[in-house]
Amino acid sequence: MSTPPTPKTPVKKSSNPIPNKERIKMPRQHMPEALPQVRNKQFTEVNLGYSAELARQEALRCIECAKPSCTKDCPVGVKVKEFVQLIVDGDFMGAAAKIREDNVLPAITGRVCPQEDHCEGACLLCNKGESLGIGYLERFVADYEQQHFDVTTIVKAPPTGKKVAIVGSGPSGLTAAGDLVQKGHQVHVFEALHEIGGVLVYGIPEFRLPKKIIREQVDIMRAMGVEFETDVVVGRTVTIDELMEEEGYDAVFVGTGAGLPQFMGIPGEHLNGVYSANEFLTRINLMHAYEFPKYDEPMVDFRGKNVAVIGGGNTALDAIRSSLRLGAGHAFILYRRSEAEMPARIEEVKHAKEEGVEFQVLAAPLEFLDDGKGWLRAARCQKMELGEPDSSGRRRPVPIVGSEYEIPLAVAIMAIGTTANPIIQTTTPGLATTKRGYIQADDTTQKTSRRGVFAGGDIVTGGATVILAMGAGRRAATSIHEYLTSGEW
Amino acid sequence: MFKILHAQFIAPGIKRFVIEAPRIAKKQRPGQFVIIRVNETGERIPLTIEKSDPAKGTVNIVVQSIGKTTNLLNSLETGDSILDMVGPLGKPSEIENFGTVVVIGGGVGTAMAYPTASAMKRIGNRVITIIGGRNKDLVLLESEMREVSDTVFVTTDDGSYADKGLVTDKLRQLIENGTRIDLVLAVGPIPMMRAVADMTRKERIKTMVSLNPIMIDGTGMCGGCRVLVEGKSEFACVDGPEFDAHRVDFSILVQRNAMYREAEKRSMEDYKHEVESKKTAAPAAEVACALEAKK
Numbered sequence: 001m002s003t004p005p006t007p008k009t010p011v012k013k014s015s016n017p018i019p020n021k022e023r024i025k026m027p028r029q030h031m032p033e034a035l036p037q038v039r040n041k042q043f044t045e046v047n048l049g050y051s052a053e054l055a056r057q058e059a060l061r062c063i064e065c066a067k068p069s070c071t072k073d074c075p076v077g078v079k080v081k082e083f084v085q086l087i088v089d090g091d092f093m094g095a096a097a098k099i100r101e102d103n104v105l106p107a108i109t110g111r112v113c114p115q116e117d118h119c120e121g122a123c124l125l126c127n128k129g130e131s132l133g134i135g136y137l138e139r140f141v142a143d144y145e146q147q148h149f150d151v152t153t154i155v156k157a158p159p160t161g162k163k164v165a166i167v168g169s170g171p172s173g174l175t176a177a178g179d180l181v182q183k184g185h186q187v188h189v190f191e192a193l194h195e196i197g198g199v200l201v202y203g204i205p206e207f208r209l210p211k212k213i214i215r216e217q218v219d220i221m222r223a224m225g226v227e228f229e230t231d232v233v234v235g236r237t238v239t240i241d242e243l244m245e246e247e248g249y250d251a252v253f254v255g256t257g258a259g260l261p262q263f264m265g266i267p268g269e270h271l272n273g274v275y276s277a278n279e280f281l282t283r284i285n286l287m288h289a290y291e292f293p294k295y296d297e298p299m300v301d302f303r304g305k306n307v308a309v310i311g312g313g314n315t316a317l318d319a320i321r322s323s324l325r326l327g328a329g330h331a332f333i334l335y336r337r338s339e340a341e342m343p344a345r346i347e348e349v350k351h352a353k354e355e356g357v358e359f360q361v362l363a364a365p366l367e368f369l370d371d372g373k374g375w376l377r378a379a380r381c382q383k384m385e386l387g388e389p390d391s392s393g394r395r396r397p398v399p400i401v402g403s404e405y406e407i408p409l410a411v412a413i414m415a416i417g418t419t420a421n422p423i424i425q426t427t428t429p430g431l432a433t434t435k436r437g438y439i440q441a442d443d444t445t446q447k448t449s450r451r452g453v454f455a456g457g458d459i460v461t462g463g464a465t466v467i468l469a470m471g472a473g474r475r476a477a478t479s480i481h482e483y484l485t486s487g488e489w
Numbered sequence: 490m491f492k493i494l495h496a497q498f499i500a501p502g503i504k505r506f507v508i509e510a511p512r513i514a515k516k517q518r519p520g521q522f523v524i525i526r527v528n529e530t531g532e533r534i535p536l537t538i539e540k541s542d543p544a545k546g547t548v549n550i551v552v553q554s555i556g557k558t559t560n561l562l563n564s565l566e567t568g569d570s571i572l573d574m575v576g577p578l579g580k581p582s583e584i585e586n587f588g589t590v591v592v593i594g595g596g597v598g599t600a601m602a603y604p605t606a607s608a609m610k611r612i613g614n615r616v617i618t619i620i621g622g623r624n625k626d627l628v629l630l631e632s633e634m635r636e637v638s639d640t641v642f643v644t645t646d647d648g649s650y651a652d653k654g655l656v657t658d659k660l661r662q663l664i665e666n667g668t669r670i671d672l673v674l675a676v677g678p679i680p681m682m683r684a685v686a687d688m689t690r691k692e693r694i695k696t697m698v699s700l701n702p703i704m705i706d707g708t709g710m711c712g713g714c715r716v717l718v719e720g721k722s723e724f725a726c727v728d729g730p731e732f733d734a735h736r737v738d739f740s741i742l743v744q745r746n747a748m749y750r751e752a753e754k755r756s757m758e759d760y761k762h763e764v765e766s767k768k769t770a771a772p773a774a775e776v777a778c779a780l781e782a783k784k
Contacts, residue, residue, distance in 0.1 A: 192708050194526055194533075194573040202710075231575040233708055237512045261712040263722055270717050270741045272748045279711035287532065287705065293759055296532035296557060297705075298752030374744035421709050423727065 016088050020063050028130040029058040033351075040324045040355035043206040043290060047111070047139075052092070055140040058133045059087035063124060070119035070134060075471030076175070078102045080119055080134055087137060096145035099138060104178030104221065105171065105470065107146060107213045110139025112204060113467045114314075114345045146216050151223045157184035162484040165190060165249040167234045167424070170198025171466045172255035172457030174218070175473030176480070177226045183481045187225070188249075190232040195286060198257050199458075200466070202286040203278070205318050207325070208348075211285075235423035240431075244452060251480045254439060254448070254455040255473060258463045259421030263414055264310070268368025273300060273376035277311070277319045277415035284322050302326035306408050308379065310334045310365060311415030312342035314465075317349065319413045320357050328411075332358040334365060336384050336397040362386070362397065366404065368412060378408045418463050428453070438462055446476035451489050454480055490570040491525075494547060500626045502554040503597060504563045505539065511546030513538075513576045519604035520582030520699065520731055523550065524707040526573040527561050534558050535704045535726075537601035537676075538577065539630075548574075551600035551629070557756040564764075578707045579730045582697070584608045588671035589615045591663065592638070593656050593685060595677020596622055599629045601699055602676040607637040609674075615639050617668070619659045621681075625650035657684045670694050675734065679743055686734035696734040700725050702746060717741045 016023075032048040033039075039046050050058065062084045070080040078099055086095035099106045115121070115135040123131035162185045166173045169191040181187045195201045197214045222228065232238060234256075243249045261276035263269050283289040287297035307328040309320040312335035324331045333352070335342060338361050342349065353359070362384040371377035383403035386395035420437035432440040432449035439455040441448050446456045456472025458464055483489060495507040513523060517538055526533050539549040554560045565571070582605040590609045594602040599620050610616045618638040622628040623646045635641050642659045643651035652659065656677075663670065673696040675685040682698040689696040702725050704714040709727035716725055717738035723729065 192575065193706060194575075202706075231573050232512065233575060233578065236578060237516060237576065258710075260709045260724065260727070263712070263715075265722075269722065270715065270738075270745065272744060276712035279705065279713040282705050282711045288530075292752060293756055295530045296756055298532075298749040298756070300748070301751075374747075421727075423708060 014064055014085060014088075016060055016062075016064070016085070018060055023061050023063050024125060024128040026057075026061045028061070028133055029054045029136070031133070031136050036351075036354040036356070039207065040321070041327075043322075043325055045210050046207050046351055049143055050133075050136055050140040052140075052144075055087055055137055056090070058137060059084045061125065062088075062132050065124055069122035069124070070132075073118045073122035074102075075118065075467050076102050076474050078119070078138070080132075083141065084132070084134075084137060087141065092141055092144040093148060095141045099141060102474075103138075103470070104175055105217050106138050107142035107217055108171070108200060108209060109467055109470065110135055110137075110142050111209050111213070112200075114465055116346055117465075118467065146213075146220075149220060154224050156182055156225065159186070160184040160484065162186065162250045163188065163248055164480060164484070165243045165247075165252045166255065167240070167252060168192075168198055168255040168257055168457075168459075169196045169218075169228065170255055170257045170457065170469065171200060172257075172469035172473035172476070173198065173253065174221065175470040176253045176255065176456070176477045178221055178224065179474055179477030180480060181221070181225045183477070185481070185484065186227075188227045188229065190234050190238075191228065191230045192233040192256075193286060194230050196228050196230065198255075202282045203315065203318070205281065205285055205322050207321065208318065233423065235427040240424065240428045240450075240453060250484055251452045251454065253446075253473070253476050253480060254424055254453065254459060255457045255469065255476075256421060256424055256459045257469075258418040258458040260419050261414065262417050262419055264365070264416065266365060266367055268370060268376070269414075271368050271370055271376045272374050273409075273411045274368055275411065275413045277309070277315045277413050278418070280319055280413050281315070281322065284326075290322075290326060299326065300411060302328045302411060304329040305410035306330045307411040307413070308332050308334050308360075308365075308407070308409055309413045309415050311417075312337065312344060312361075313415060313417075313463075314344045314348055316413075316415035317344045317352050317357075319415050321348075321352055321355060323411070323413070324355055324357065330358070331356065332360050334363050334379075334381065335359070335361045336364040337394060338362055338386060341386075341394040364397070364399075365412070368409075369406070376409055376412060378406050379412060380404060380406050418458075420459065420462070424459070436462065444475060445479040446472055447479060447489070452483070490572060491574040493565055493567055493569050493571065496565060496567045496569070498563075499551070500629060502563070503627070503629065504552050504554075506550050506552065506562075506565075507547050508550065508571065508574065509546060510548045510574055513548050513574065514541040514546050515543045517541040517548060517577040518581030519584065519608045520601075521577035521579050522601070522730060523548065523574050523576035524578060524704065525550075525562070525571055525575075527558060527565075528572050531561070531572065532558055533573075533705050533707075535578070535701060535707065535730075537597065537701075538604070539600040540604050540607075548576075551597050553597045556753050557760040560757070560760060575707065578726055580728070582608070582674070582731055584612055586613045587695075589617065589669055591660065591670050591673045592616060592618045592634075593660065593673065593675040593677070593681075594618070594620045594629070594634070595656055595675075595681040596627055597629065598675075598677030598681075598699070599634070602674060603630055603633055603637070605674055606634060610637045610639075617663065617670075618642070619644065619656045621645065621656035621659075621677075623647065655684070656681060657688055660685060660688060664688070664692055664694075672697070673734075674699075674731075679739060679746070682734065683739040686737070686739070690735050697731045698734040698737065699730045700732060700737070700742065701730065702742060703748065
């Protein structure tokens with residue numbers, strides 16, 4: 001597979017006046033944040049963003065590696081060194097354009113990407129102290145671009161006359177759509193819900209990723225020529241075969257995301273007050289239940305109550321931090337391994353602790369107990385210790401015999417992962433799936449077993465991160481373009 | 490936006506809407522449903538599809554005013570629009586030649602049962618339909634059902650029309666008369682479906698019920714509509730809405746449907762208040778307009 005030609009940028013001499021050995025001594029610029037005791041009562045954004053001055057100060061810390069590992073470790077390959085140099089130069093729009101060459105959703109990744117696992121984890125400054133604040137810088141540039149965006153600057157390739165359907169408007173679908181429209185294809189995005197953004201809208205709370213940011217990023221994509229259609233459940237409202245045979249789509253990208261929420265299968269999971277994280281977060285984020293009765297979607301009264309979230313990922317932390325904001329009296333995470341094994345972003349754990357979330361690690365519920373009227377009263381839990389590593393490489397939690405204890409609870413939210421949603425798989429003949437029911441797709445081309453059909457993101461990998469889904473969307477766009485121009489499968 | 494081409498009350502508090510939704514009309518099969526959101530601040534609720542016309546691109550829904558959303562919906566008229574409508578959702582009914590099928594519809598449930606009854610008849614089943622309502626006005630789709638059934642029985646709780654009694658009284662009679670029944674489909678209020686299930690369980694008659702739990706996305710993503718089916722969690726939106734009645738835990742269904750009762754009450758009271766204040770404000774506004782005109 002050939003990679004698309006990337007525009008050659010002449011090697012520019014750095015305008016950073018500070019010698020490298022001084023740069024490594026400079027401290028990382030802190031992200032201005034809302035105060036914990038204020039923000040844990042409201043849904044407004046926690047991180048407030050760098051000022052231009054802070055951004056330039058931080059950008060000056062980049063040591064401009066000859067072979068930047070930050071770019072290598074980025075799933076979409078953002079040219080970090082180059083955009084950071086443009087910040088040093090004060091050319092913020094230039095920096096934004098540089099990011100856009102590889103990432104069509106910078107205001108989103110600048111907020112929710114687990115940078116410590118990618119660019120910032122690979123940053124050489126880590127060896128000397130703290131990594132460059134790449135995520136914070138990306139966010140700064142993206143927000144600056146948003147305020148100064150000019151539709152007339154959009155450059156598009158001449159129309160190819162090819163039509164691509166994107167199924168799902170989450171991070172993988174939006175990325176594929178953005179890349180493909182720039183290559184001159186007609187792109188139409190189908191979304192099952194009433195708002196564009198998929199998990200970005202229903203899953204990630206306002207205090208971490210404001211809806212306004214998503215809408216603005218989507219508006220930029222609309223200006224680029226991407227068409228959006230909500231209220232279409234592909235597989236039910238229209239099938240993939242119908243899209244290709246009757247509606248004239250030359251290729252389809254399936255990015256339908258994580259599927260059905262998992263429950264533990266323990267007694268009492270049907271009690272009122274027990275939620276899946278997906279339902280709880282959808283009520284809060286998509287349906288604005290925290291603004292009831294202004295919005296009609298209701299939510300159980302959390303005020304002063306004990307709330308626990310079961311799980312240790314970003315979803316778990318989003319759910320428990322939202323619970324605090326609904327007025328929970330006592331909010332805690334129940335996680336069966338220790339804090340070191342938690343898959344959540346470091347920043348989220350830090351924020352949650354500052355806001356007053358209690359972490360009960362090495363513990364798991366065995367049963368949810370009834371108040372006699374069908375509502376949750378308490379959870380019977382068991383303590384765990386860590387044993388040998390399991391298939392995930394993390395140490396396996398082993399129950400401690402005789403360690404059962406009871407905690408009073410009014411609400412329990414299950415954030416323990418998802419299983420594949422079968423709607424597309426069962427309505428698309430010949431589409432091969434994995435043993436676990438996800439869609440089979442090639443790791444580099446994202447091609448499925450069906451000619452012209454590509455897939456990527458959580459519907460292929462199972463639950464992962466926004467940036468990994470975006471990486472898949474990007475690879476898919478590259479190979480869809482290749483397929484549409486060559487006609488070869 | 491989904492345009493309402495025709496809206497008409499067919500009984501007190503029950504309205505039929507003909508909605509322009511070509512994609513849904515083309516794909517709808519008996520037993521499936523839609524989810525609607527009336528406006529920007531609205532909640533998402535599942536609603537039954539009575540029938541659709543693929544050629545005209547229309548879908549009919551029948552809505553009973555119960556809470557705020559259904560009252561708001563039923564205040565809409567021909568020419569208005571519904572902000573969001575998505576579907577068809579859920580698995581279609583299993584349509585086979587079973588032999589004799591008894592279709593039981595209670596209240597607006599009759600609208601959901603109608604397309605299935607019709608398809609069951611077309612494929613060659615003998616269809617016996619029992620429809621019931623609290624009173625004469627709440628017996629729905631009787632003439633439509635007569636067209637697609639071999640026999641139709643009607644019951645009213647208060648005896649204001651046809652036979653006094655419950656739909657289950659009629660079902661019991663059929664069983665006691667020795668009528669051969671191969672399948673029962675019951676759609677309606679939970680107590681009715683539960684009573685049907687209890688009756689047919691003893692007789693070992695295969696029975697399907699169409700469940701209508703609280704739902705949000707309708708694609709399996711949220712899990713809010715989970716029902717307990719023989720001790721296992723199943724999602725009404727993707728595994729249902731029809732389930733084997735003898736395996737469903739109806740008490741959990743009742744309990745979960747009551748989860749937001751307080752909030753629902755509050756929404757309804759706020760809505761009533763809003764409607765009332767509009768009513769009293771309207772004449773004042775008219776007077777103001779008239780005065781403006783005089784100037």
